[in-house]
Amino acid sequence: MTHPLHPRGDAAAIERGALFMPKFDADGLIPAIAQDADTGAVLMLAWMNAEALARTLETGRATYWSRSRAALWVKGETSGHTQDVVEMRVDCDQDTILLRVKQTGPACHTGARDCFYRVVGPDGLLAG
Secondary structure, X not given: OOOOOOOOOOHHHHHHOXXXXXXXXXXXXXXXXXXXXXXXXXXXXXEEOHHHHHHHHHHOEOEEEEOOOOEEEXXXXXXXXXXXXXXXXXXXXXXXXXXXXXXXXOOOOOOOOOOOOOEEOOOOOEEO
């Protein structure tokens, strides 16, 4: 599989350079935040390994790594609640991915529009 992932460089190259050099953690994963491209709402957080990241770049469909199943999964593959990537961004250290997506259907497996539908109160109780 070919993809535009490059080996890590020095801080200047990572923070200011033009090469995509994502930093994966010790388990070979990088966090990926999915954001609604139209509204800016944060939809979910998932994980990608190098293969999931490369497939996302190649196909334009959000592909993640399931830590619980130890397998790749394409968002919406079984539910039909797909994420078509409009734009991929990376943070300054290149250790977090932001996917701006067109979400079809709910993003959360619970059926909620996004995974952040509850508010944590100062008393530690959840509302929403």
